[in-house]
Amino acid sequence: GAGVSQSPRYKVAKRGQDVALRCDPISGHVSLFWYQQALGQGPEFLTYFQNEAQLDKSGLPSDRFFAERPEGSVSTLKIQRTQQEDSAVYLCASSDHKGVLNTGELFFGEGSRLTVL
Amino acid sequence: DAKTTQPTSMDCAEGRAANLPCNHSTISGNEYVYWYRQIHSQGPQYIIHGLKNNETNEMASLIITEDRKSSTLILPHATLRDTAVYYCIVRPLYNQGGKLIFGQGTELSVKP
Numbered sequence: 001g002a003g004v005s006q007s008p009r010y011k012v013a014k015r016g017q018d019v020a021l022r023c024d025p026i027s028g029h030v031s032l033f034w035y036q037q038a039l040g041q042g043p044e045f046l047t048y049f050q051n052e053a054q055l056d057k058s059g060l061p062s063d064r065f066f067a068e069r070p071e072g073s074v075s076t077l078k079i080q081r082t083q084q085e086d087s088a089v090y091l092c093a094s095s096d097h098k099g100v101l102n103t104g105e106l107f108f109g110e111g112s113r114l115t116v117l
Numbered sequence: 118d119a120k121t122t123q124p125t126s127m128d129c130a131e132g133r134a135a136n137l138p139c140n141h142s143t144i145s146g147n148e149y150v151y152w153y154r155q156i157h158s159q160g161p162q163y164i165i166h167g168l169k170n171n172e173t174n175e176m177a178s179l180i181i182t183e184d185r186k187s188s189t190l191i192l193p194h195a196t197l198r199d200t201a202v203y204y205c206i207v208r209p210l211y212n213q214g215g216k217l218i219f220g221q222g223t224e225l226s227v228k229p
Contacts, residue, residue, distance in 0.1 A: 042219035108160025
């Protein structure tokens with residue numbers, strides 16, 4: 001499809017396990033964002049990439065969270081030694097940089113729901 | 118970024134107009150008002166944005182008060198598919214990459 005694709009859609013992990021969540025942005029989109037959404041809350045910003053450069057990681061909650069986008073396209077959010085409080089939906093969004101300046105429109109994927117037992 | 122205040126929830130009858138208010142009394146001159154919505158189990162979806170003039174597109178209308186301290190999103194003929202959480206966000210147009218800061222939003226229930 002032409003939208004933002006995230007995988008897996010659902011992930012169950014035991015506390016202490018490492019997980020990796022993948023995001024395939026819309027082709028050609030320069031900007032990529034990761035958000036964390038806890039149950040009943042609005043999405044919270046985690047990190048932002050412009051091409052392969054991670055320009056803002058101010059929202060990452062701890063050093064257990066790591067994101068990368070090595071070739072400026074697909075991105076992976078990695079969570080090490082998962083804790084129960086990491087249980088949330090992780091949303092990825094992308095935008096055409098020119099489009100962002102003009103409309104502020106981010107295109108979101110459906111998210112990856114992580115449950116840590 | 119300026120903060121916004123929205124009612125936690127609202128109901129609307131199907132076919133009637135849904136008017137969703139948002140207060141942003143600390144908005145600054147270079148900040149725009151954006152509206153997104155999130156249908157259950159989906160990612161947020163852009164609806165509309167504006168600076169100081171009223172805006173309309175195929176989805177909704179945005180009315181911004183003259184002092185820009187509040188705005189209203191109008192869905193002219195609400196349908197059951199408009200049931201969602203609606204987020205009002207203010208941000209500078211030219212911030213880095215277009216990062217959005219979401220609040221709690223308004224949960225709109227459209228009832229038959």
